[in-house]
Amino acid sequence: MAKKNTRIIAVANEKGGVGKTATVINLGAALSKEKKTVLIVDMDPQSAATRGFGIEVSEESPTIYDMIMNPDDYPLKNVVKETKWPGIDLLPSNSDLSGAEVELVEVEGRENRLREAMENANGCYDFILVDTPPSLSLLTVNVFSYAGEILVPCQTHPYAYSALEELFDTIEAVQEDINPDLKITGIVATFYDHRTRVSRSIMDRLKTAEQTKDLLLDSVIRANTTVAESAFVGKPVVFYRGTSFGAEDYMSLAREIIQKGK
Ligand SMILES: Nc1ncnc2c1ncn2[C@@H]1O[C@H](COP(=O)(O)OP(=O)(O)O)[C@@H](O)[C@H]1O
Numbered sequence: 001m002a003k004k005n006t007r008i009i010a011v012a013n014e015k016g017g018v019g020k021t022a023t024v025i026n027l028g029a030a031l032s033k034e035k036k037t038v039l040i041v042d043m044d045p046q047s048a049a050t051r052g053f054g055i056e057v058s059e060e061s062p063t064i065y066d067m068i069m070n071p072d073d074y075p076l077k078n079v080v081k082e083t084k085w086p087g088i089d090l091l092p093s094n095s096d097l098s099g100a101e102v103e104l105v106e107v108e109g110r111e112n113r114l115r116e117a118m119e120n121a122n123g124c125y126d127f128i129l130v131d132t133p134p135s136l137s138l139l140t141v142n143v144f145s146y147a148g149e150i151l152v153p154c155q156t157h158p159y160a161y162s163a164l165e166e167l168f169d170t171i172e173a174v175q176e177d178i179n180p181d182l183k184i185t186g187i188v189a190t191f192y193d194h195r196t197r198v199s200r201s202i203m204d205r206l207k208t209a210e211q212t213k214d215l216l217l218d219s220v221i222r223a224n225t226t227v228a229e230s231a232f233v234g235k236p237v238v239f240y241r242g243t244s245f246g247a248e249d250y251m252s253l254a255r256e257i258i259q260k261g262k
């Protein structure tokens, strides 16, 4: 089979609760509906992306932690799981991953462990989407060293907006030190609610501020309880309720992301 030109996109924001995991799950599913093959990599020890696909990993089953810490014994093909939906595979995590944080400190080339572990995935998928923990940890640095692109969900909330500055500084430092090819694909506004003034005003700021106006994507993810509900039952929203606002918004984001790669 012809090798695919794989786009590796990290979904990142150092703030928690801004829609990172929801974006990984639902953008991934929406891309698969657009006939793209997708690998989800769960790099958050909280494993919300794993659960969002309805996948349970037992204490013994191999996870991304094993791939990073012990790549010779745990190659990709032994860890990857098929989801219930065709075209979407997943590398699960569990709480073991929080241990990697400490254990990696002693390891040589500690920033590049994920990249090395993932080498065999290149060319096998159209998209690899990586979920990240809500902090600038060694795990996040591994993700930034591996990814080609970063997609930044920004909640339309004042605190989330002010966190962007910090994220941009981090990305700049990573570009200088470890991954000069890392690009920001864009900022996607999340939890948008046109009825609230704060949502509208943060949106205006994202559209006009020097730092964000060229990065802001046209697609907007509205606040929609169906998104939260679908995560709870372990199904991406486009499969759980295809006619919801949530499904509509993530389909639009998927098409925009595909278009950006052309
Ligand atoms: N557009 C949305 N509308 C309503 N709830 C959402 C939306 N996006 C995410 N959520 C819910 O909000 C919570 C935080 O989102 P999550 O994606 O887990 O954020 P993060 O990964 O950045 O911490 C989760 O319970 C999630 O299901």
Ligand SMILES: [Mg+2]
Pocket: 020, 021, 022, 044, 048, 132
């Ligand atoms: Mg998350």
